[in-house]
Amino acid sequence: MNGLYIHIPFCVSKCFYCNFVSFKTSSKMQAKYVKELCLEIKNKKNLIKPKTLYIGGGTPSFLSVKLLTELFEAIEKNFGPIKKFKESTIEANVESLTPAKIKLFKKYGLNRLSLGLQSPNNKYLKIIGRAHTFERFLKVYTLAKRYFDNINIDLIANLPTQTLSDFLSGVKKVISLKPKHISLYALEIEEGCTLYKKGFSTDDDLCLKMLKQAATLLEKAGFKQYEISNFAQKGAQSLHNINYWQSGSYLGLGVAASSYLKGVRSTNTADLKTYLTQKNKTAFSEKLTGKAKEGERIILALRKLEGFKPTKKMLQLFKKDFTILQKENLLISKKDKLALSEQGKYLANQVFRHFVEPF
Numbered sequence: 001m002n003g004l005y006i007h008i009p010f011c012v013s014k015c016f017y018c019n020f021v022s023f024k025t026s027s028k029m030q031a032k033y034v035k036e037l038c039l040e041i042k043n044k045k046n047l048i049k050p051k052t053l054y055i056g057g058g059t060p061s062f063l064s065v066k067l068l069t070e071l072f073e074a075i076e077k078n079f080g081p082i083k084k085f086k087e088s089t090i091e092a093n094v095e096s097l098t099p100a101k102i103k104l105f106k107k108y109g110l111n112r113l114s115l116g117l118q119s120p121n122n123k124y125l126k127i128i129g130r131a132h133t134f135e136r137f138l139k140v141y142t143l144a145k146r147y148f149d150n151i152n153i154d155l156i157a158n159l160p161t162q163t164l165s166d167f168l169s170g171v172k173k174v175i176s177l178k179p180k181h182i183s184l185y186a187l188e189i190e191e192g193c194t195l196y197k198k199g200f201s202t203d204d205d206l207c208l209k210m211l212k213q214a215a216t217l218l219e220k221a222g223f224k225q226y227e228i229s230n231f232a233q234k235g236a237q238s239l240h241n242i243n244y245w246q247s248g249s250y251l252g253l254g255v256a257a258s259s260y261l262k263g264v265r266s267t268n269t270a271d272l273k274t275y276l277t278q279k280n281k282t283a284f285s286e287k288l289t290g291k292a293k294e295g296e297r298i299i300l301a302l303r304k305l306e307g308f309k310p311t312k313k314m315l316q317l318f319k320k321d322f323t324i325l326q327k328e329n330l331l332i333s334k335k336d337k338l339a340l341s342e343q344g345k346y347l348a349n350q351v352f353r354h355f356v357e358p359f
């Protein structure tokens with residue numbers, strides 16, 4: 001199922017753990033960006049016939065109603081009515097999500113809203129530099145629920161100074177809000193971000209406990225863990241993301257957006273000025289072949305917890321690795337499928353290393 005991804009790289013402020021391509025800019029710069037983005041949409045419309053749409057960031061809800069309208073109009077003009085996409089998601093953060101924007105999303109037929117909460121505890125929101133409070137989240141979420149049935153909430157585990165019980169009570173609080181989907185990530189503190197500069201580091205053992213116990217709570221509440229970081233109520237799995245994990249085609253538009261078309265993987269420039277001024281926006285492009293291609297397909301496919309049916313070629317190229325991983329109890333075979341084991345789910349990076357170059 002082909003997907004269309006659109007990147008909006010602007011945020012109200014920079015969160016202290018953020019390593020995404022996001023900028024704090026003027027509304028004039030945002031208007032210039034949307035204009036260029038609409039041009040890119042027009043120029044590349046024939047590359048794909050998408051069934052899913054995902055507008056991510058950054059913070060798409062940070063754009064004004066006027067700029068959002070321009071963007072939606074450009075999508076509709078070039079790819080057809082948004083209502084006709086099988087799934088259409090927009091990411092939003094509550095500090096910039098107003099009633100007018102929620103109504104606008106609904107008017108254009110977007111059918112899935114993804115909200116960045118990260119923690120329902122203001123103490124941790126402050127530590128990680130988020131621009132919202134839980135009270136603001138609740139207010140906006142309550143309104144959004146009147147318009148959207150399918151809402152995802154993003155959560156992060158292992159925040160600085162966070163205890164296991166604090167984290168789990170946060171998970172329970174989010175479950176009580178009854179979203180259809182929850183994405184749960186472990187905090188990563190990469191070199192260069194504010195938390196790194198402040199000297200914070202992560203506690204891997206504590207993180208593991210948090211993720212395991214959160215998974216149990218979520219499963220009990222009816223959320224099925226269908227991917228390493230994603231939990232969904234029945235029928236609410238993200239079709240757009242499933243397409244990535246199945247190595248389906250997608251077109252990414254906007255600064256730093258990636259595409260995968262006809263076996264070629266490419267990424268747009270992450271530099272805003274270059275994006276705004278150059279016609280050719282591609283910074284990187286490669287056609288994966290042989291072992292590298294199969295290895296990447298395996299990594300993506302393993303992210304889905306139901307596993308995947310390896311092709312003859314995969315079995316031939318990675319026979320030894322599959323055997324080692326099964327002996328280490330990181331992979332299991334389920335009928336004709338291979339999948340991460342319970343243990344492998346939490347040590348996925350160790351598993352994935354087998355399938356990336358150098359082999």
Ligand code: SF4
Binds near residue numbers: 015018019020021057
């Ligand atoms: S809202 Fe997301 S993209 Fe924006 S600064 Fe925070 S973490 Fe980064």
